[in-house]
Each structure stands twice: as C-alpha cells, then as structure tokens.
Amino acid sequence: MxxxxxxxxxxxxxxxTGCRSTKQPATSPTGLxxxxxxxxxxxxxxxxxxxxxxxxxxxxxxxxxxxxxxxxIDYDRDGLLxxxxxxxxxxxxxxxxxxRPTMKLYxxxxxxxxxxVSKQTGLDVPIQGMGAAVGDxxxxxxxxxxxxxxxxxxxxxxxxxxxxxxxxxxxxxxNHGWSTSAAWLDYDRDGKLxxxxxxxxxxxxxxxxxxxxxxxxxxxPSVFQADSCRLYxxxxSGKFAxxxxxxxxxxxxxxxxxxxxxDFDQDGWPDIFVANDxxxxxxxxxxxxxxxxxxxxxxxxxxxxSGISRAGMGVDSADMGATGRHAISxxxxxxxxxxxxxxxxxxxxxxxxxxxxxxxxxxxxxxxGLVFSDLDNDSQSDLVITNGHIAxxxxxxxxxxxxxxxxxxxxxxxxLTFADVSAQAGAGITTPLVxxxxxxGDxxxxxxxxxxxxxxxxxxxxLRNESDSKNSWITxxxxxxxxxxxxxxxxxxxxxxxxKQTGLCRSGSGYLTASDQRLHFGLGTATGVESVQISWxxxxxxxxxxxxxxxxxxxVEGSGTKS
Numbered sequence: 003m004x005x006x007x008x009x010x011x012x013x014x015x016x017x018x019t020g021c022r023s024t025k026q027p028a029t030s031p032t033g034l035x036x037x038x039x040x041x042x043x044x045x046x047x048x049x050x051x052x053x054x055x056x057x058x059x060x061x062x063x064x065x066x067x068x069x070x071x072x073x074x075i076d077y078d079r080d081g082l083l084x085x086x087x088x089x090x091x092x093x094x095x096x097x098x099x100x101x102r103p104t105m106k107l108y109x110x111x112x113x114x115x116x117x118x119v120s121k122q123t124g125l126d127v128p129i130q131g132m133g134a135a136v137g138d139x140x141x142x143x144x145x146x147x148x149x150x151x152x153x154x155x156x157x158x159x160x161x162x163x164x165x166x167x168x169x170x171x172x173x174x175x176x177n178h179g180w181s182t183s184a185a186w187l188d189y190d191r192d193g194k195l196x197x198x199x200x201x202x203x204x205x206x207x208x209x210x211x212x213x214x215x216x217x218x219x220x221x222x223p224s225v226f227q228a229d230s231c232r233l234y235x236x237x238x239s240g241k242f243a244x245x246x247x248x249x250x251x252x253x254x255x256x257x258x259x260x261x262x263x264x265d266f267d268q269d270g271w272p273d274i275f276v277a278n279d280x281x282x283x284x285x286x287x288x289x290x291x292x293x294x295x296x297x298x299x300x301x302x303x304x305x306x307x308s309g310i311s312r313a314g315m316g317v318d319s320a321d322m323g324a325t326g327r328h329a330i331s332x333x334x335x336x337x338x339x340x341x342x343x344x345x346x347x348x349x350x351x352x353x354x355x356x357x358x359x360x361x362x363x364x365x366x367x368x369x370x371g372l373v374f375s376d377l378d379n380d381s382q383s384d385l386v387i388t389n390g391h392i393a394x395x396x397x398x399x400x401x402x403x404x405x406x407x408x409x410x411x412x413x414x415x416x417x418l419t420f421a422d423v424s425a426q427a428g429a430g431i432t433t434p435l436v437x438x439x440x441x442x443g444d445x446x447x448x449x450x451x452x453x454x455x456x457x458x459x460x461x462x463x464x465l466r467n468e469s470d471s472k473n474s475w476i477t478x479x480x481x482x483x484x485x486x487x488x489x490x491x492x493x494x495x496x497x498x499x500x501x502k503q504t505g506l507c508r509s510g511s512g513y514l515t516a517s518d519q520r521l522h523f524g525l526g527t528a529t530g531v532e533s534v535q536i537s538w539x540x541x542x543x544x545x546x547x548x549x550x551x552x553x554x555x556x557x558v559e560g561s562g563t564k565s
Contacts, residue, residue: 037472039377039384039411039423041453041465043430048464049116050085055103056459057090057130062218063210064226065152065180066090067392068202068259070370070438070456071133071514074445075145077123078163081554082110083445083518085454087462088131088149093207095128102128105149110445124165130154133439133514137186137195139236141487148197150181150514153206155199159240174242179229180205183261185510187272188486189249189288191539194236195486196245198274198510200258201229220392223279228257231276250293257281260317260372263510264328265493266345270537272491272508275303277314277332302350303330303343312338316372316440316513320383321504322346322418329418331360333369333387333513336403340364340372340387344418360385360412363422367407368392370513371440375451379473379524381503382414388437388455406434409455430455430465443518449475449552451522456515474525477554480507484540485559491539494521498528498551525551535565 045052056066072087089103104126108116120126130152136145144160155177158166179201186195203226213221230253234242246252260277267273271288278284282304286294298304305311313335319328322344332341339361343351355361367389374383389407396403411427412420424431430453439456446452450467476496480489492507505521525531531549536557538544544562549555 036378036380036413037470038426039413039469040426040467041428041430042468043428043463044114044466045462045464048114049118050108050462050464051118052087052089052106052108052462054087054457054459054462055090057093057103058459059093061093061210062213062220063093063207064205064220065130066093067220067458068182068438069132069514070458071131071150072439072441072454072456072462073134073136073147073516074441074443074454074518075136075147075516077107077145077160078109079144080112082112082447083443084108084110085116085445085464086125086134086147087456088134088514089129091128091130093130104128105131114446122165124167125158127168129156132182133184134516135184135186135197135509136516136519137490137509138487139186139195139197140240141194143487145488148184148186148199150184150199152180153178155181169240173240175234176244177201177232179232182259183510183512183514185261185263185274185508186488186490187263187274187509188491188539189233189272190235190292191271191491193482193484193486193540194238195488195490196236197234197242198261198263199232199234200261200276201231201256202259202279203227203257204229223257228254228281230254231256231258245292248292250295251286253284253296255281256284259315260333260513261510262317262319262330263490263506263508264319264330265491265506266328268493270493270539270541275317275319275330277317278311279313279315280311282311283314283332300349301345302352303341306338306341307353312341315370316387318372318374318511320374322383322414331355331372331374331385333372336368336391337365340369342418354418358418359420359422363412364389364410366402367410370438371455371515373440373442373512373517375442376522376524377411377451377467378413378469378471379449379475379526380471381473381501381524381526382416384414385412385420386410386440386442386453387412388435388440390436390438390458404434406436408432408434409437409440428465430463435460435463438513439515440512441515441517444477444520444522447554449477451518454515474528474551476523476525476531476549476551478521478523478534479554479556480521480536481556481558482538482540483559484542485538488519489538489559490519493537495535496523497532498523498525498530499532501528520554536562
C-alpha cells in the first residue's frame with residue numbers, strides 16, 4: 003500500500019469524502035418500490051465475543067497491518083453456518099504474561115446464539131494468522147480448513163464434525179512464505195479439490211527494513227521482494243504435490259492479497275484472478291491441460307487505464323446480466339477507488355467504475371474486503387466493501403484521512419450502475435473500523451444474506467440483514483458425487499418466470515475470507531422457479547424442474563434429469 007500521497011491527491015480525497023450519496027433510490031431496475039437495505043450488528047448479543055489482536059507493539063512490522071480474516075463454515079453439517087475468526091499472535095510469544103491469542107470457532111445454535119467451541123474442536127491454537135479457505139479435500143462430507151499466515155500455513159482436517167486435526171506435515175503442503183488469501187478448486191477436474199495459495203512479499207523479522215525519517219513508519223510493498231503464489235494438486239489419500247512450476251504459475255511478479263475463482267471464458271475449467279499490490283493483477287486462464295496462462299494484460303484488467311499498477315486487495319466477481327460473463331471488482335488504495343470491469347464483450351475491458359458510480363464514492367478509502375451479494379433479493383448483485391487505513395497515524399500525517407473508516411453498501415440499479423446506500427444501512431456499516439475481511443452468508447436461513455466484518459484489531463461485526471424486502475429467493479446447496487463433494491466449479495443457470503440468472507459454485511473471493519458456499523438467488527416478484535440447470539465439473543449436465551422459492555434445495559449430482 004502507498005503510504006505517501008501527493009498533496010493534490012489528499013485534497014481530492016478530502017473533497018470526495020463529501021460526495022457520498024445518501025439518497026435512497028426509490029425504485030428498483032424493474033420500476034418496483036424499493037425498501038432500504040438495513041443491517042443490525044448482533045455479534046455482541048449472539049455470543050460472539052472475539053477480539054482480534056494484530057500483535058503490534060511499536061516495531062512497525064508490516065504484517066501486523068494486514069490481517070483480519072475468517073469464514074462462514076457449517077463444520078458440523080447441521081445446516082447452520084458457524085463462524086470462524088482468525089487471530090494474530092504476539093510477535094514475541096513471551097512478551098506478555100498470560101495466554102496467547104488464538105483463532106476462534108463459534109457454533110451456530112440456531113436461535114440467534116453462538117457457542118465458542120474452539121477448545122473442544124482443537125482450534126484454540128496460536129497462529130500468526132491471516133485468512134481461511136473452506137473445502138472438503140478428502141470428500142468425506144465434512145468441510146476442512148486451510149488457515150494462512152505469516153510463515154505458517156496449516157491444513158486442518160475435519161474429523162466427522164467433532165474436531166479438527168492439523169495434518170499439514172503429512173499432507174506434503176509446504177509453504178513458508180507470508181500467505182494471505184487462499185481458495186480450493188478442482189483445476190484438473192479429477193473430483194478432488196486442489197489448493198491455491200496467495201503469497202505476498204518476502205519478509206522476516208531479521209530482514210525488516212527501517213522506513214521513514216527518524217521515526218519508523220510502515221514500509222511500502224515496493225521495499226520487499228515479491229513471492230510467488232503456490233498451487234498444490236490433490237493426489238488423494240490426504241497427500242498434495244506442489245505443481246506451481248509445472249502449471250506455469252511460478253512468477254516473481256506477484257504480491258498477492260486477493261483471489262477469486264471464476265470461469266472467465268465459460269469453457270468449464272476454473273480460472274484464477276489474483277489481485278496484486280503495486281504489481282499487475284493476474285488472470286490465470288486454465289488451459290484444461292494442467293497449465294495456466296496469465297492473460298491479465300491482454301484483457302485490460304492488470305493495470306489502470308494509465309498503465310499503472312494499483313494496490314489490489316479484495317476481489318470478487320458476479321454475473322450482471324444472466325449471460326454467464328462476469329463483472330469483476332477489485333479493492334484499491336486511497337484515491338484509486340474501486341476497479342470494476344464488465345467482461346460481457348470482447349477484451350480488452352475498460353474500468354467502468356466511474357460510470358458505475360463506485361469509484362468516486364470509494365476513492366477516499368482503503369478497500370480490503372469486497373463481496374457481491376443480492377442483499378434485497380431483487381435479482382441484482384449488490385456490492386459491499388470494508389475499508390480501513392494501514393497507518394494508525396494517518397490522520398496526523400495526511401489531512402482528510404482517517405485510520406478507521408466506514409464500510410459501504412452499493413445497491414445494484416441495473417445496467418452496471420450502483421447507488422451508495424450506506425447511510426441508511428445501519429451503524430454496523432457506517433461506524434468506522436479498521437476493516438479487513440468481509441464474508442457473506444445467510445447464518446439464520448431466512449433468505450436474506452448477512453455479513454461478517456472482521457477488523458485488523460478489535461471486535462468483529464456479525465451483521466444480520468433486516469431489510470424489509472418482500473422479494474422472493476431460492477438457495478441451492480450442491481453436493482457432488484463424481485465431481486468434488488462441494489460441487490466447486492459447477493455452473494448453475496436458473497430460470498424464474500422467464501428470467502435467467504447464473505452462478506458458479508466456488509471457494510475463494512474477497513479478502514482473507516470464505517463465504518457461504520451455497521448459491522443464493524434473489525427472485526424479485528417471481529413466484530416460481532421453472533428450472534435449475536447444472537453443469538458439473540465431471541461433465542454431467544442435468545436439470546431440476548419447478549422448484550419452490552423461499553427455501554433451500556439440496557441438489558445432489560446425478561439426482562436430476564440428464565440434459
């Protein structure tokens with residue numbers, strides 16, 4: 003992240019702060035009345051008492067500024083989303099007396115309450131943690147965990163929904179870098195989940211650099227060498243092989259913070275978008291032959307319109323027009339604003355964020371967490387971001403900037419335009435925090451997508467969606483049989499009253515987080531779903547007819563009608 007900003011950019015950022023729209027749009031893209039998108043923070047009343055530490059104690063070590071990840075995970079397979087929160091650790095473990103910070107797992111009790119089960123599940127362990135990824139790597143029906151961190155990546159096997167065992171050593175996964183975001187994907191479509199891990203920069207306490215004049219400040223990423231992302235192929239029997247070199251993913255031009263799995267060219271093979279910090283973003287196209295090719299530059303999404311690499315952090319994608327082609331949004335640094343690419347036509351793509359209305363509204367902030375989600379069930383994917391600066395002294399050194407910053411909610415108005423409706427979204431959105439991770443998930447199964455906001459330090463926020471929307475919805479939980487158990491990579495097309503929507507079942511999006519893996523579709527005023535078509539990674543294509551809205555449907559590979 004850039005820590006020095008020219009004066010004219012600072013003044014611009016100050017001016018932009020007053021430009022956020024607070025006007026609630028009156029009608030939806032279909033002309034129907036809209037109700038406000040509203041959230042209420044229930045973390046404190048639900049029993050989630052997690053307080054995150056970043057371990058900072060005056061040394062100004064860069065890793066302490068970046069963490070704050072977690073996950074929605076149904077670890078015990080009871081149909082309720084549980085909450086995992088990743089902590090940091092004391093940089094010098096014996097520096098303070100008493101117990102060290104640990105990550106926390108909270109079990110969803112189904113009555114609006116959560117119970118801390120970290121100790122009984124074996125996850126009450128200290129780790130210099132960053133983020134998490136959720137996937138059933140051994141296809142036993144229980145979701146496993148990868149936890150990333152500073153020189154410490156761990157693979158936890160879920161033992162029948164009761165405990166997690168650290169199987170990193172026996173798995174063959176070795177990653178001593180500073181790992182950030184991660185994602186599970188079946189890149190070779192053999193029915194077993196492989197693992198992609200983002201690595202940031204090469205940093206150790208011994209090689210730390212003094213930045214600043216007289217008084218140390220946090221260094222920019224340009225001070226440190228890049229470190230390549232890694233790809234681990236699942237060999238079965240709990241073993242993995244590092245295929246980074248063989249797959250063409252080895253590079254010295256990546257300082258990766260965010261990852262998004264998508265099928266960019268709709269060929270059935272999962273591709274990988276990587277958001278890089280002050281280096282060109284990468285879009286790795288899967289050739290289907292065990293190889294990836296970076297097409298970021300030729301698609302126009304690697305750098306800004308002026309050819310400059312931005313401070314890419316969180317990244318997500320969503321279908322904006324029922325075409326199966328995606329809009330891709332990337333969080334950036336102050337005065338860079340969100341990037342937003344419409345990939346519905348041929349490349350190269352132009353950053354449409356200014357026209358879309360997201361760039362100017364986000365420009366005063368440093369955006370880490372970022373997710374698309376249909377928050378009001380009007381069949382349009384909205385956009386949520388979390389913001390927070392790097393430097394705790396930025397309000398002193400840069401006029402108009404703050405360390406803690408509000409999150410933002412952008413309502414999709416159709417035609418790839420958005421309205422900033424944050425002002426009416428509730429205190430959980432507007433109250434500033436040093437935002438990092440952001441995950442989406444329907445933890446109370448009421449058909450309204452909730453949010454998990456994770457800061458760099460302090461308490462997290464569990465935002466229950468209390469929007470008074472009368473729109474209908476449907477949730478699909480996919481289970482693979484010949485494909486991987488999670489169904490990651492399955493492409494879904496639903497048709498409701500003649501209108502089509504698409505979705506990709508996947509792991510990996512946002513920043514350091516894992517969201518609800520179920521596919522949620524808002525249906526607007528539709529009263530029925532004529533069909534759901536699924537193209538599975540195994541190659542099977544099948545259809546389900548006349549599904550009832552307003553509930554979850556469990557769709558198992560092989561149980562539909564073959565197409």
